Amino acid sequence: MGEVVSNRQVVLKNSVTGFPKESDFEVTTSTICLKLPEGSKKGVLVKNLYLSCDPYMRVLMTNAHLYFPIDFYTPPQVLYGYGVGRVLESGDPKLKEGDFVWGITGWEEYSVIEDPQKLFKINHRHDVPLSYYTGILGMTGVTAYFGFYEVCCPKEGEYVFVSAASGAVGQLVGQFAKSLGCYVVGTAGTQQKIDLLKNKLGFDDAFNYKEESDLNSALKRYFPKGIDIYFENVGGKMLDAVLVNMREHGRIAVCGMISQYNLEKPEGVHNLLNIVLQRIRVQGFEVFDYYHRYSEFLDAVLPLIQARKLAYVEDMAEGLDAGPAALIGLFSGHNVGKQVVAVAPQSSAV
């Protein structure tokens, strides 16, 4: 028998309508035996260190009135999502005690992960924070990297627009685009984020969409010659304004539409005829399709981080109890950069 310890957990109490509220969650204390359950053949027991707050999680909280063929959360249940953990015991021969992993885990102090095929083992480098595997070196980074280089088919000198530009994915896309010699403008919702985009993240320009009464005019100001590539994170009115500012053969990589997730009925987008007139490609994509190329991604991005050629902004909430507020904060733009929850923070030199 293993030691029985308390296990703090974030529970989603109910399906969510509209903006998620802290009262949709409950942080409770359960207990867990620090030993793999009998009968668990390939399970892995992990101590969770960092949890990732990602906009897609809102989609899983919804009631299944939508038509999506995805696995919604089934409340009440412990929330799950991407995270970084340390292996305490492994039934999978590819992992051993002490290994660090990233992948889907529970929002709790300890989790038993029954399908370790979905975990990535971290070859831990002491010069990179472990929390980065919730973001720039994890799902977020893979999304930004292949979303930009593969889905957008970018060329040097093209005009690139990024929404939610200081967010987890946007900040990376902008830097990838700059490194390729594109002209990059980002949009975000506070002056602090605009400053960050222009001063720290190297965007050519940036604007606060909340201060623009007419998004179409704003885009015409920042892109007098039009947009070649739009990296779409928000949807709705921004997409409508972008559509009338796209250049011929432009590409819209649809990563997400955070402005729509809390609406009972998504906003209507009206300017789709421009897809024909400008011969635009609108391509939805998901990170799952690129995980088999994770090592290629790491080889490209890890050296950039180590050489400090890639900036990265994290917003760290401390402790599981702060988790619900951090997650909810994504939808009001409260986070500055990648929102992470430190469950049991580790210095990089563990």
Add this chain to the structure above:
Amino acid sequence: MGEVVSNRQVVLKNSVTGFPKESDFEVTTSTICLKLPEGSKKGVLVKNLYLSCDPYMRVLMTNAHLYFPIDFYTPPQVLYGYGVGRVLESGDPKLKEGDFVWGITGWEEYSVIEDPQKLFKINHRHDVPLSYYTGILGMTGVTAYFGFYEVCCPKEGEYVFVSAASGAVGQLVGQFAKSLGCYVVGTAGTQQKIDLLKNKLGFDDAFNYKEESDLNSALKRYFPKGIDIYFENVGGKMLDAVLVNMREHGRIAVCGMISQYNLEKPEGVHNLLNIVLQRIRVQGFEVFDYYHRYSEFLDAVLPLIQARKLAYVEDMAEGLDAGPAALIGLFSGHNVGKQVVAVAPQSSAV
């Protein structure tokens, strides 16, 4: 001096708001000297034989309140569009008197075409009607062929849905899809057209969208496993319903959106989030990008027509005076198949 003859012309009198009406046009009689004007260096004088009624023409009739970077009609002016003509005199050494050509010409009996680069010379085969070069062997055919084979990236066994399916482009797309071994369902707006799709054009199934109160349910009935390829000709509510019925990695080739052309403000499309969730590619395209491959197209399609392996339905209006009604009829679905106006009909053995 050449002979001066009368020249019947269809004039667009004003920009059009809402559905075009016959009163937006005037059929008048002018005169023309059957000789190239002094100073016309490379012009071509043609006798127009057949004119093509195409939905995109409505977009050009609009007031420039839209954001499109295209050449609108500038009323009052003689309407222009695709047509088939016979050369009476040519300043272009590549064309000579008696040649048949297709391309952009005026809606009138005789036209001087100043830019013959845009004309295609017809190597006239006596077993194919000349009117086919307004459609299956002209712009329409090139659109359907490359739109399906290149833009849709089709594979054998895939589920294909075509809107405006009995129309000029749709009827060809459906047959191309069938010949590749796809399962093809079309939609149209009358029982006559549904019968045509099922009995003459070889679609696996077809339904009248006007008889469906819930397009989403209708699509679920015809595509219980979802849609791989949607060939989009209509836009609006149909697109919204299709989006929630697309399969993973589905493709939507956007050829046109005829349901939207007469609206002051296009309808809102709400289900765009499915583009991400199902990783859909929405690709707008225009035929201009494929004209350089016209001979490849002809080599593929002409033998199919000659071998009667490709059916083709034309709706022929007689005489220029019938032109405005024929053109307007496109937007109420009055035409059955490709709408053509016979200005000076020729038997195939001219």
